[in-house]
Amino acid sequence: MERCDVAVIGGGVLGCFAARELSRWELDITVLEAREDVCTGISRANTAVVYPGYDHRPGTWKAEICVAANASFDRLCEELDVSFDRCGSLMLSFGPHADAVLQKKLRQGRENGVPGLRLLSAEETYRMEPSIAPGLSSALFSPTAGTVNPWQLGIAACENAVQNGARLRLNTCVVAIDREEDGFLLKTNHGDIHTRAIVNCAGLAADRVQELLHPPSVRIIPTAGDYLVLDKNSAGRPVHILEYEPEEKAKGLTVVPTVEGSILLGPTERENGVDYATAETGLTRVRELSARLLPELDLGRIIRSFAAVRPNPQHPDGSPIHSFCVEHPEERFWSLIGIKTPGLTCARELGFHVTKQLAKELAAEQKMQFNPKRRGIRRAHGLPxxxxxxxxxxxxxxxxxxxxxxxxxxxxxxxxxxxxxxxxxxxxxxxxxxxxxxxxxxxxxxxxxxxxxxxxxxxxxxxxxxxxxxxxxxxxxxx
Amino acid sequence: MKTCKLLIVGAGAAGISAALAAWDAGCRDILLVDRASQPGGILPQCLHDGFGLAKYGKELTGPEYVMRLMEKLNRTDIVFLPKTEVLSVSGDQSAVLSRRGVVERLYFGQMILASGCREKNIGALCIGGTRPAGIFTAGQAQERINLRHQDLGDEIVILGSGDLGMIMARRFTQEGRHVIAVLEQEAHYGGMARNYHRCIEKYSIPLHCRRTVREIHGKGRVCGVTVEALDSGEREYVTCDTLITALGLIPERELVRGLEDREWLFLAGNCSRVHDLVDSAVAEAERIGRMAGRRLSV
Missing domain, CATH: 1.10.10.1100 (BFD-like [2Fe-2S]-binding domain)
Known part of the structure; x- marks a missing residue:
């Protein structure tokens, strides 16, 4: 029977980073991914933003690790040879409601230690982004916000983990978990695996994976969001990430100038996130908000629409959970459940957090020859x-x-x-x-x-x- | 330093015709490049006839049309460089060409862009639902069926009734596939009457106007689409395994973005504007080719 020290269940961006952090230790690691490739779920479709950390209540763990993760992102992306653009963000207000939101975010951000936050006048903002629609009231400038390609980050982490000895098993779905002497028996569609420890990063299925052995503690309620992508070289492309906070009580719009040169617009928020299917009404809403915020944008240059699914965590009684759920139902069993925004930003930190404690539980030793550097595929595009x-x-x-x-x-x-x-x-x-x-x-x-x-x-x-x-x-x- | 007097990008009907016209006007040192391994652009995959009525007085198939152009081309010293992509064009009248093993910079006197069109695709539509396999543009389907002999599906819905949509409706039917319907958003089919009679009427293929696809269903592969009747708003689920989009053509001139007003640059054929008939694209290209050729031969 196949044996390993740690089975990482789920090869999304969280699982890939958990595996990479674990591969710093003398541990035999297997990543089990149910699908045909890594990063095919939540990691494949999201807003691609590395958040600065002003959205979270001061004093919370989420606020703390988001700010820390953001600060270390340049180094991380350099190690993994992934494009990262620290382009900064502007949260835009067009009236008193949004002004108040900006004030709150500014206060929170300062308390959380987000560097460089500044409230800008409309005039200053138009100088930075002349294509924003008239009527701006103020903006919150956050120089540390950035954008990264989420699946390329995850794939890079996975490649680095494999480089450092981790194994990747695709098309492998865990159907049952039994407790065994010195660990667990994972029953999969491709045979049994004995493991000393489990890190559950199963994304939308993370609650169900934990419940294979433990009573329900967190439930995931998936919601969906719709996005549009505009071709590169589109007129009116902003330089910064724009976050539009509308006056009406409705979800706003995020505009991301992606590292590839395209423009990402979205998301909406709606129920029934199944199969990553887009909703026509959602896409219409994104178009409307985009036209309202950036009138020069040529929506004839839309090349793609897609939907994201967010794993919203709830208590079994139905009340929402606002923090990241890092569950530890027993020794050597760790679960990351309901990790939504800023999960991409914090992926490495979450992996690091779990690894630190798991390495202790397994009495593992640090790997002397760990190589944090991964080389990306050599690209011809952009070279002279x-x-x-x-x-x-x-x-x-x-x-x-x-x-x-x-x-x-x-x-x-x-x-x-x-x-x-x-x-x-x-x-x-x-x-x-x-x-x-x-x-x-x-x-x-x-x-x-x-x-x-x-x-x-x-x-x-x-x-x-x-x-x-x-x-x-x-x-x-x-x- | 590699140079040529006249660089023609794209060796479809327009590019070849422009090259021939420039040659006839006395221009020598003409380089014709194309990304494909064979000349002809889109014509080699157009196995149906109906080409050449205006120019040759008879109906030719796409490959026959290309043969006629090639016979003339082979009697000239125009250099045809296949499997070559033009990576970029610069304001200093140079282009970077890329092919297997070779990336080179070429300086030219005049340039004719004859890069044709790309097809508008499903991505631009903001359609609801999933993004499964089994969705092809009409041109993509035509290439796969006619040149690669691939089997794409059995139950076909075609969105868009332009010429390419109607021609592919006939092609699928001839291949023994079931075209459930051709859907057209407008009140009238989009292509030429000739194609409507020959492709749709003759084969009794249902063509529904004022209807569109609102949602795509299916996890791995398309399993159905939601069709809306635009006037009544009524929606209906249609089971199918293949969705063909014939949403129209967009002139492809990204290569010369920002250079459109240069006096050394000409556009010929479908990259200049979408022509209904290859003969009309050819006539335009010949005019352009003559003009560029005369400039260079004096």
Whole structure:
């Protein structure tokens, strides 16, 4: 039977960071991911913001770790070779209601130790972001806010964990947990695993995973939010993250100039977050708010809409929980349940927090040869042409363009597949193929053909993402 | 330093025609580049006939049309560089070309952009529901079926009744697939009457105007769509395994963004404006090619 010291259940951004932090210790780690790839759930669809930490009540753990996590983000992204843009944010008010909200956030932020927070006049704000609609009252400027690609961060953490000895098992779903001598027996769809400890990072299923062994303590109520993406090079693209706090009692809008150059607009907030399905009404609402806030924005440049799901934690009696739920129902069993905003910001800190205590429980020793550095896939895009020439001379595949919109070469696609992308969306998440204005219409087939070639699968077996998502069928395949 | 007098980006009907016209006008040193391995642009995947009535006085298939252009091209010294992507074009009249093993900078005297169109896709629609496999643009479906002989699905809904939508409705039907409906948001089908008669009427394919897809259903693969009748607001669930979008064409000229007003740059064919007929794109490209060619030959 397979044995390990720690089983991390769930390969989202939290599980990936838990595994990475655990891999600093002399521990045998296995990450169990139910789906075909890491970062396919909550981590795949969210606002991509690294929050400064003014949203949380002073004195709370959430406030404390958010501020600390934000401060260490540059180093983290440098270690993991992931793009991070500390572009700063502006929380925008157009009237007395929002002015009061800004005042409150400013007070909270200062008490939480958020650096550089400043209340700006309308005039100062328009100088920074001239495309904001007229009528601004004031803005809260937060220079430490930033944006990161969430799934690329998670994938990087996972690669770093594997580099440091962790194992990744995909398509592996935990169906039962039994207590055993010196640990637990995990029953999965691919055999049993004996583990000394469990870190449950199962995202939307984290409550159910804990309940395989323990009585319910936290329930996850998923809600959904809708987003729109605008193509890069769009006029009216802000430089900062904008957070629009409307006067009416309704959810506002966040505008994120992403590290890829696109503009992310959203989210709404609604019930019934199932299957990451968008709601037409939600998308309409995002369009309306976007047009209201940034009138110059050309909504004809929308290239994608998607929905996020948030894991809202509740007590079993139905009352909401506002803090992160780090459950510790027994020794060597840790659960991260209902980690929503700012979960992405705090992913490393949460992993660190659990690891610190778990290492003690397991009497583990620190790994002397831990390497915190991971190299990303070498990108051709953005390099001066002379460097691209050298690259193509050394590796001819760097001269072959697969995705025109996002300028991705064959060499990069092949490297993504080598690093574990087995689906069209897996390649997309690693290097951005199909993320642009044609949404894969021109590269999907080429990417699928490369996956088929490298992995030795017929093209009819290549999946878009999850089970049942074959793109073409076998019958008429050209052989 | 690599140079050419006339750089033509895109070797579809417009690019080849522009090159030929420039040649006839006396221009030498013409480089024609295309990302595909074969010339012809979109034509090689258009196996149906109906091309060339104005220019050749008969109805040709896409590949036949390309053959006629290639016969002429082969009698010239115009250089055709296949499998080559133009990464960027700069204001100093240079372009960076990329192909397997080679990235190079090329200086040119004049440039004709003949890069055609891209298809508007489902992403732009702000549609509700999931994002499963089984959604193709009409052009993507045409390439997969006609050139790669792939099997995309059995029960087809086509959103959009432009020429490409109607042609693909016929193509799926000819392949023995069931086209449940072609849906058109407007009150009248979008493409040419000729295509309506030949592709829709002749095959008795249901085409419903004032209807659109509001929601996509399915987890791995499309399993259905919610269709709304726009006048009554009534919605109906339609079971299908494939959704084809024929939402129209967008001239593709991202490459010359910000350079559109340069006197050395010309646009020819569908990247300049969407033409209904290849003959009309060709006529425009010939005019442009002659103009660029004359400038360069003096």
């Amino acid at each position: 042409w002379e460097e691209r020439r050298l690259l193509a001379e050394q590796q001819p595949d760097y001269g072959e363009i697969i995705c025109l919109c996002e300028d991705v070469t064959k060499a990069e696609v092949l490297e993504a597949i080598r690093r574990g992308a087995g689906t069209v969306d897996g390649v997309k998440r690693r290097i951005g193929t199909g993320m642009g204005r044609c949404q894969g219409a021109r590269c999907e087939q080429k990417v699928a053909a490369l996956i088929s070639e490298v992995l030795g699968l017929p093209e009819s077996s290549v999946l878009k993402d999850g089970p049942g998502s074959e793109i073409v069928r076998a019958a008429h395949e050209n052989v």
